Amino acid sequence: MTRYAHLNLFVAGYGYHEASWKLAANGSQGAPGLSHFIEIARTAERGVLDSMFFADSPGVATFRTRFMAQAGYDPIDLLAALVPVTEHIGLLATASTTYSAPWDLARRFATLDHLSNGRAGWNIVTTGNPTAAANFADRAHPEHRDRYARAREFVEVVLEVWDGWEDDAVVASPTTGQWADHHKLHPPQHQGEHFSVAGILAIPRSPQGYPVLAQAGSSHEGVDLAGRFADVVFTPQSTIAAGAAFRQRVRSVAESYGRSADDIRLLPGLSFVLGSTEAEATAGWDALQAASSEEFQLFNLTHLAGVPQSLVADVDPDGPFPYSLFDSATSQTFGAAVTKVARDGGLTFRQVARQFSTLPGGLHFTGTPEGLADLIGAWWHQRGADGFTLQPLRLPLDLTLFVDHVVPLLQARGITKRRYGGGTLRDELGLPRPTNAHTRVGAAR
Numbered sequence: 395m396t397r398y399a400h401l402n403l404f405v406a407g408y409g410y411h412e413a414s415w416k417l418a419a420n421g422s423q424g425a426p427g428l429s430h431f432i433e434i435a436r437t438a439e440r441g442v443l444d445s446m447f448f449a450d451s452p453g454v455a456t457f458r459t460r461f462m463a464q465a466g467y468d469p470i471d472l473l474a475a476l477v478p479v480t481e482h483i484g485l486l487a488t489a490s491t492t493y494s495a496p497w498d499l500a501r502r503f504a505t506l507d508h509l510s511n512g513r514a515g516w517n518i519v520t521t522g523n524p525t526a527a528a529n530f531a532d533r534a535h536p537e538h539r540d541r542y543a544r545a546r547e548f549v550e551v552v553l554e555v556w557d558g559w560e561d562d563a564v565v566a567s568p569t570t571g572q573w574a575d576h577h578k579l580h581p582p583q584h585q586g587e588h589f590s591v592a593g594i595l596a597i598p599r600s601p602q603g604y605p606v607l608a609q610a611g612s613s614h615e616g617v618d619l620a621g622r623f624a625d626v627v628f629t630p631q632s633t634i635a636a637g638a639a640f641r642q643r644v645r646s647v648a649e650s651y652g653r654s655a656d657d658i659r660l661l662p663g664l665s666f667v668l669g670s671t672e673a674e675a676t677a678g679w680d681a682l683q684a685a686s687s688e689e690f691q692l693f694n695l696t697h698l699a700g701v702p703q704s705l706v707a708d709v710d711p712d713g714p715f716p717y718s719l720f721d722s723a724t725s726q727t728f729g730a731a732v733t734k735v736a737r738d739g740g741l742t743f744r745q746v747a748r749q750f751s752t753l754p755g756g757l758h759f760t761g762t763p764e765g766l767a768d769l770i771g772a773w774w775h776q777r778g779a780d781g782f783t784l785q786p787l788r789l790p791l792d793l794t795l796f797v798d799h800v801v802p803l804l805q806a807r808g809i810t811k812r813r814y815g816g817g818t819l820r821d822e823l824g825l826p827r828p829t830n831a832h833t834r835v836g837a838a839r
């Protein structure tokens with residue numbers, strides 16, 4: 395099978411930059427509606443991108459609503475609304491293992507997989523953002539280690555629920571009157587430390603067997619979860635060497651769990667602003683930064699790392715950088731990214747805050763389509779990544795420029811594919827279809 399770079403589109407409202415809504419071309423800066431996302435989905439499919447992705451957090455920090463356009467729709471519902479207007483593109487949504495129930499989530503993603511003929515994917519996160527806890531009154535925000543312990547069992551249970559039906563369990567014989575062969579139904583009867591889940595879904599096994607499993611969290615526990623379960627891994631990496639090392643780390647962990655390292659696609663975040671010339675692209679970036687609120691950026695720096703907002707008030711933004719503040723970061727990856735930038739540059743809090751309008755610790759590009767195609771090609775050829783999670787800072791503008799000008803270059807260079815294969819998301823990513831655990835056991839017996 396020809397190896398191609400895989401491209402996953404991170405769809406964030408009017409673009410990944412917090413001020414993008416202010417520059418939105420069409421002048422309507424209200425909550426983006428379905429037509430906005432339909433246009434984006436169709437453009438992404440025209441670029442033969444593998445998938446589109448909606449991030450999520452079951453809680454919003456109020457300060458963000460003052461400065462940023464909010465489009466925090468339920469991502470699974472939004473993707474389901476895009477099924478009828480798309481044909482090939484994968485549909486990935488984040489869902490939290492800390493603030494969801496496994497049986498319910500298993501059904502929601504299996505439903506999306508059925509409705510889309512095998513294009514669904516779940517981005518597994520434990521939710522670093524402590525503000526979410528207040529929306530689920532029955533529990534305080536768990537510690538990092540506990541969130542991941544719960545996540546491991548959560549994913550196991552979801553897989554057990556997805557394996558509740560063997561692929562050929564449906565008989566549907568009007569003659570015998572039998573619809574399902576109950577010998578091929580396997581209620582999980584799961585009793586664990588965090589969950590007790592008994593029954594099967596009321597739908598047969600979905601087209602992909604398991605919707606694609608993505609994971610985003612680069613701490614030690616995050617990498618362990620990724621190596622154990624993930625097909626696709628999102629991560630912030632800023633150099634080819636760092637990307638290659640992280641890719642190797644995840645692959646080794648996968649092998650330690652008896653998986654094939656080739657069954658993982660590492661898609662680091664790549665944010666970008668494009669222009670037909672360097673000057674035009676730089677002007678685009680400068681316009682975003684100029685439109686951004688410094689007050690927002692100061693607040694957002696600790697929010698990204700999951701540091702309680704109450705601690706920000708005491709910070710002198712122009713004094714020595716408050717490293718100890720980030721000791722309590724609930725998002726280890728982002729916390730580390732922030733303190734690294736401060737330390738490497740000897741920067742103040744205010745100076746660091748100005749730098750985090752893109753993915754903390756991630757890769758950012760401002761420039762021409764040729765320059766971006768070169769960058770993607772270099773990472774891909776040198777195994778720094780298996781592709782990217784694209785984060786256009788202005789939507790739909792930077793996506794349209796990417797599809798019209800970068801994709802043709804990547805296709806001409808044999809880096810990305812020219813057409814969809816017509817199969818499931820797993821087929822597009824070159825990933826195997828997981829056999830049902832009970833079928834495996836049956837075959838072994």
Ligand SMILES: Cc1cc2nc3c(=O)[nH]c(=O)nc-3n(C[C@H](O)[C@H](O)[C@H](O)COP(=O)(O)O)c2cc1C
Nearest residue numbers: 449450488519522610611612613616628629726727
């Ligand atoms: C490309 C990308 C997408 C992410 N999407 C989400 C998301 O939708 N929701 C979320 O809570 N965290 C998201 N994260 C953050 C991670 O889930 C995680 O909280 C963070 O990396 C810290 O994890 P760690 O503590 O294991 O290092 C994303 C991270 C990356 C790199």
